[in-house]
Amino acid sequence: MPGLLLNVLKGENARPRPIWLMRQAGRYLPEYRELRAEKGGFLALVYDTDAAAEITLQPIRRFGFDGAILFSDILIVPYAMGQDLTFLAGEGPKLTPRLAETTLASLEAVSQRLSPIYETVAKVRAGLSEDRTLLGFAGSPWTVATYMVAGEGSRDQHEARAMAYADPQGFQAIIDAIVTVTIEYLCGQIAAGAEAVQLFDSWAGSLAPSEFERWVVAPNAAIVAALKARYPEVPVIGFPKGSGEKLPAYARETGVDAVGLDETIDPLWAARELPAGMPVQGNLDPLLLLAGGAQLEHQALRILDAFADRPHVFNLGHGIGQHTPIAHVEQLLSTVRGWTG
Numbered sequence: 001m002p003g004l005l006l007n008v009l010k011g012e013n014a015r016p017r018p019i020w021l022m023r024q025a026g027r028y029l030p031e032y033r034e035l036r037a038e039k040g041g042f043l044a045l046v047y048d049t050d051a052a053a054e055i056t057l058q059p060i061r062r063f064g065f066d067g068a069i070l071f072s073d074i075l076i077v078p079y080a081m082g083q084d085l086t087f088l089a090g091e092g093p094k095l096t097p098r099l100a101e102t103t104l105a106s107l108e109a110v111s112q113r114l115s116p117i118y119e120t121v122a123k124v125r126a127g128l129s130e131d132r133t134l135l136g137f138a139g140s141p142w143t144v145a146t147y148m149v150a151g152e153g154s155r156d157q158h159e160a161r162a163m164a165y166a167d168p169q170g171f172q173a174i175i176d177a178i179v180t181v182t183i184e185y186l187c188g189q190i191a192a193g194a195e196a197v198q199l200f201d202s203w204a205g206s207l208a209p210s211e212f213e214r215w216v217v218a219p220n221a222a223i224v225a226a227l228k229a230r231y232p233e234v235p236v237i238g239f240p241k242g243s244g245e246k247l248p249a250y251a252r253e254t255g256v257d258a259v260g261l262d263e264t265i266d267p268l269w270a271a272r273e274l275p276a277g278m279p280v281q282g283n284l285d286p287l288l289l290l291a292g293g294a295q296l297e298h299q300a301l302r303i304l305d306a307f308a309d310r311p312h313v314f315n316l317g318h319g320i321g322q323h324t325p326i327a328h329v330e331q332l333l334s335t336v337r338g339w340t341g
């Protein structure tokens, strides 16, 4: 029996609504913190395929979410291309050397750094019951490029945006290289057992409209077209965070099957403006999950009601915060599962 989540991503307006949460495997879970302390470091966890599979399954065991998302990171692609990757506590990720200090030509994709991830996918699929959907993912080229060029997270994606204006051809070459590796990477995940994939474009919101077409819509469309040529049955979820009024164009032009909505999007607006019948995913503010109580209940129901007439996957508008109480996740689950509207 295929999972509820997969059915909804394929266009079925099913009840109850499937639910999973972005960053559901992570630091708000005591069982994750325990394993992380034992293995010492994020990258070590990702490349220990037994540990990574176990972490992917932890939130499913605890909460029974409808989807399991592979435990990995969007920065595995730059790492595979040859940048060194470190995660320092409290400082966020660092990629060295920055792309501004080296050249793209010296960064050669190494599939050795990708194949362990496929092994994790296969281990998760083997440990997951058939009615739960396994989600693979990658970062979208624009978002990945912002980290590759700056060497770290940046306040307003300044370095990448400046380069895209100053040297559009050079920047296009970076985007094209990421597109190529990302297609290989997602095909590898699908071949190993991922049943749907999500493209995270966390910094799509920092681009001016003309730049959005070139650096968000076009590369995502290229990835979707290549995936569809090989795996027409596998749904692709696009999550162009912060793209606001550009969402309907993104939904129409990229070829994604479903769109993820961040918490700044009014669900009633999205229900009206997105292509009829297109599945949506989202979009509770993760801070409401931190707060809990009547507000959480009220807002979750508002989202469920707004999307009653189209396929909807319940999720947050962005990743779950590390200080989120477990009890609030349980509260949300019972609200979502209890909704029959």
Ligand code: CP3
Residues within 6 Å of the ligand: 021, 022, 023, 024, 025, 026, 027, 036, 042, 069, 070, 071, 072, 073, 074, 075, 087, 092, 093, 137, 153, 200, 202, 319
């Ligand atoms: O959603 C999941 O549970 C699956 C795994 C996953 C992680 N990162 C694990 C992770 C996914 C899908 C991501 C995506 C990701 N990574 C994005 C896109 C989504 C978003 O949040 O906007 C981005 C921009 C990154 C880059 C990244 N990775 C940053 C900026 C950081 C440090 C800040 C932070 O939140 O800790 C990471 C580290 C990271 N990725 C952790 C986890 C569980 C924390 C590692 C730890 O210290 O234990």
